[in-house]
């Protein structure tokens with residue numbers, strides 16, 4: 434949990450409220466944001482990826498690319514201004530944390546920034562709406578997964594639903610007002626050669642309250658293909674421990690398949706090295 438981050442609370446609340454307004458639009462209005470391809474810059478839908486999900490998840494989502502090119506749905510009209518401010522401020526927080534992670538690994542503070550070309554980082558906003566579910570024990574909001582990028586900064590309304598795997602147990606993350614939940618993504622695990630592990634998390638649903646969460650996923654630049662920092666390798670370890678893949682290809686791989694734990698990271702791990 435990150436507090437004292439400098440992003441005004443009213444900005445976070447405005448972001449949640451304008452996402453709520455988006456989800457309350459008619460299906461026809463929301464349909465304007467229906468992307469066809471997983472790399473389309475604006476994509477509204479239900480479940481995770483209905484074309485590959487065998488069971489549907491109790492969730493509506495809106496995914497919007499915010500950086501390096503900023504996109505916004507045209508409705509609600511105030512979305513653009515609020516999201517532009519919010520995504521910029523969130524990138525600032527992300528950079529600070531990533532510098533801290535670099536230092537904690539004994540690297541120069543800008544190592545990760547340079548290696549992943551953070552100036553052009555792919556920043557994606559994922560707004561999630563989980564309506565009350567009449568039989569929550571039979572449904573899931575989102576299955577267990579790790580995020581594809583470097584660092585995700587998540588805010589939520591005051592309804593519990595996010596769980597993180599900690600010591601083999603699912604732990605509820607209770608919302609703390611005016612804070613971000615920072616989740617390590619697969620690309621920090623790659624860059625740090627596994628010294629940091631991406632976090633497995635999932636979303637459960639309830640039968641009383643609407644839950645809204647907004648994740649800002651920050652990855653390397655779309656065309657950057659990162660590998661473990663050479664100075665973190667111990668003698669005899671090979672920098673090719675992960676197959677180098679452009680970040681946009683990794684996102685495409687994860688988003689086009691069933692969301693399944695850390696299967697994507699497993700997929701690019703070179704065994705026997």
Ligand SMILES: O=C(O)CCC(=O)C(=O)O
Nearest residue numbers: 559561595635636646648
């Ligand atoms: O709703 C949540 O808290 C989790 C959302 C999430 O994990 C995601 O959008 O990647």
Ligand SMILES: [Fe+2]
Nearest residue numbers: 578579580634
């Ligand atoms: Fe996630």
